[in-house]
Amino acid sequence: MKIISGSLMELSAHLARQTDSQDDAVIEERVKAIIAEVKAKGDQALFSYTEQFDQVALAKLKLDLTEIERGYQETAPEVVQALEAAxxxxxSFHLKQKQSGFVDAEKAGVIRGQLVLPIETxxxxxxxxTAxxxxxxxMNALPAKIAGVKRIVMVTPASPEGLPPGLLAAAKICGIEEIYQVGGAQGIAALAFGTETIPKVDKIVGPGNVYVATAKKILFGTVAIDMIAGPSEVVVLADEAANPAFIAADxxxxxxxxxxxxxxxxTTSQLIAEKVNEELESQLVTLPRGAIAREALDNHGAIFVVEDVTSQFALMNQIxxxxxxxxxxxPLAHLSRVKHAGSVFLGAYASEPLGDYLAGPNHVLPTSGTARFFSPLGVEDFVKRTAFISYTKEALAAEKTEVMILAREEGLEAHARAIQVRFEEEKK
Amino acid sequence: MKIISGSLMELSAHLARQTDSQDDAVIEERVKAIIAEVKAKGDQALFSYTEQFDQVALAKLKLDLTEIERGYQETAPEVVQALEAAxxxxxSFHLKQKQSGFVDAEKAGVIRGQLVLPIETxxxxxxxxTAxxxxxxxMNALPAKIAGVKRIVMVTPASPEGLPPGLLAAAKICGIEEIYQVGGAQGIAALAFGTETIPKVDKIVGPGNVYVATAKKILFGTVAIDMIAGPSEVVVLADEAANPAFIAADxxxxxxxxxxxxxxxxTTSQLIAEKVNEELESQLVTLPRGAIAREALDNHGAIFVVEDVTSQFALMNQIxxxxxxxxxxxPLAHLSRVKHAGSVFLGAYASEPLGDYLAGPNHVLPTSGTARFFSPLGVEDFVKRTAFISYTKEALAAEKTEVMILAREEGLEAHARAIQVRFEEEKK
Structure with missing residues (x-):
């Protein structure tokens, strides 16, 4: 990987130049056409796209419970056990995210509060x-279950060999009973509008390729979505005492x-930079997906050598x-320096794959710099809030003047009169 | 207003037919052109659109602090007082929404947790x-302040008479010091990309017209947005004892x-339905915005007379x-029947305008049926979550087998090796 040294200002400017402005107008048009077709033709469009894109002539979209059960049975016991451990x-992690509503009855005659309700579907x-x-x-289903979502519908692209047993085992372990073999933009459109077979849902979550992401974006508003995911990324901050083999592997x-x-x-250490590069080379040799990894490192990877820990965090937060x-x-002492990151792995043994599979925090995370404003998928994504108020006549009387003044300030006389009418003798 | 009676099934079918499928392809193209122009030309495009759309030839985009102060001074004292009361x-309501992170250290050698950090800008x-x-x-600024947002940037369309003093008073009361006179899709684009004068922000909130909503949707992903707002709506559930004058006014x-x-x-009462209609007629006569209200009632209003309270809530939840x-x-006893609504007003004196201005819950709410999945604007909209984990070597050892099994099940060998390398003697 290329090693780039410099001052914080230089490296920050270097990073700022890297914002890729991908023109996705062509993809957008193709996705819009798919969406329109699914909206108009329902299941028929899904069968047809599945044949076209996945090379599978499906007999039906929905899996039977026996098929899910069979996938579970066909999964190696140690995989089932590992999924259960995960x-x-x-x-246990996501249970801590669960929120309840509140009621505030501090003022005489006034009750104010907030409900937290699960999203229904x-x-x-x-x-x-191939994956x-x-x-x-x-990672998608368990937070939804914890939130209290009643109906969870899973879609995933059809495969000539049938869906992978491990996937079905995971579904069974999560209590998912509705699985439809349809992927891509057509799968997202089916969830957003519903078809003869697939129910219309309220929110769509989960990562996908650029067609999936584009469809989710276009349909945002018709349904809610979690986030728009792009390519995955990791930033490792290391000092001279860090282990180059661990870093390279991660x-x-x-x-x-x-x-x-x-x-x-x-890193603050030129030596670590060089050693990590050596380790990358030696570890790459035997890696099954080595060609993919090498291309990613060559085109999108970088080692920055900076002056101090302040620069490390400044660059990281910029990314x-x-x-x-x-x-x-x-490492824990540095946590307060983190301003923008999806998930943080502290110390030599909190390797990123541990978080991908087992530690408990979600692995559906904001990518491409969107950790500035998006959050990891969580229980909060599967609930919505509803506010409520109750006022007695006396409580309203105490605040009616202010309401009417503000309504009239905004030129909304009917708003003012809605309050006023409640204090007119003849209207009672 | 038209009175429609029927069984739940009939009325539910009637409602289902009303989904308007507005074709907004033309608006979308216009908004995309505006966005591209603002991205390319920055401030210059903003001046030009403001002249074109708002008929104002601005000398500058940003208000001076003295101009904000002057607006505050020019605002009637009772309006300032009412704003302060609001x-x-x-x-006090939004403070109850404030969340903190958590740390979970229940397992030996494992620390897991979640930070809740304010969105920066x-x-x-x-x-x-005209409004x-x-x-x-x-309603927009105070939750942001409570969340800890460092920089709040306000944009609002320019006006030939200058910005309304009341608006500037509200801004001053909220501690907003950055106000730019630019509205519409061009204002949204300016916030999303930044210009010479206007900073790029992380999230855009607040309601606007269809151009604003379309721009927010298109730029979602480049920035976060709160929700996509459509026309406003109210559903009133009333029984035979309810006050027709109050209902009509609301x-x-x-x-x-x-x-x-x-x-x-x-309503369950034909009599109330008729009386409300009479009240509407009599109250409409003297209403300054009576023509607008009448058109809204004629085209989009309705009175449904249903059999029972179950039907009332079923139709309401459908809407x-x-x-x-x-x-x-x-009324409080019925709260548990509410599945989908933005803000709930309980009883005869919790008139909706009270919530618009003074009660405390937010008035930026999900519209057009999106309360199925969107929430009222709140402190949660101005924060993001970051997960973290820390594992000792021993803690990782206890779970490493499961991580490696799952990584290999997914065909991601480098993931498995990132764990394995940490237990290879020669790599330490």
Missing amino acids: KANIT VGIYVPGG RYPSSVL LLSQAEHDVLARAILI APEHLEIQLAD | KANIT VGIYVPGG RYPSSVL LLSQAEHDVLARAILI APEHLEIQLAD
């Missing part, structure tokens, strides 16, 4: 194709995802990475 | 034109907003209204 950790998109992601099923675990994945090391590893002495 | 209620859109909405400044306060506003009464008034006996 479920336990994910559940949620669609989970699980990527497919299989049972862990994504857990960078590679990011880079193997995708040729667009971004693996970045920011606002999806994953952040802090491989510095006393 | 601020107190809004603040937020743009607030305040509608302008003036000081209350919207409070329906009118909704209807006067906009010819697209939707005011709906759902998922922005505002819900429950003018039934013992």
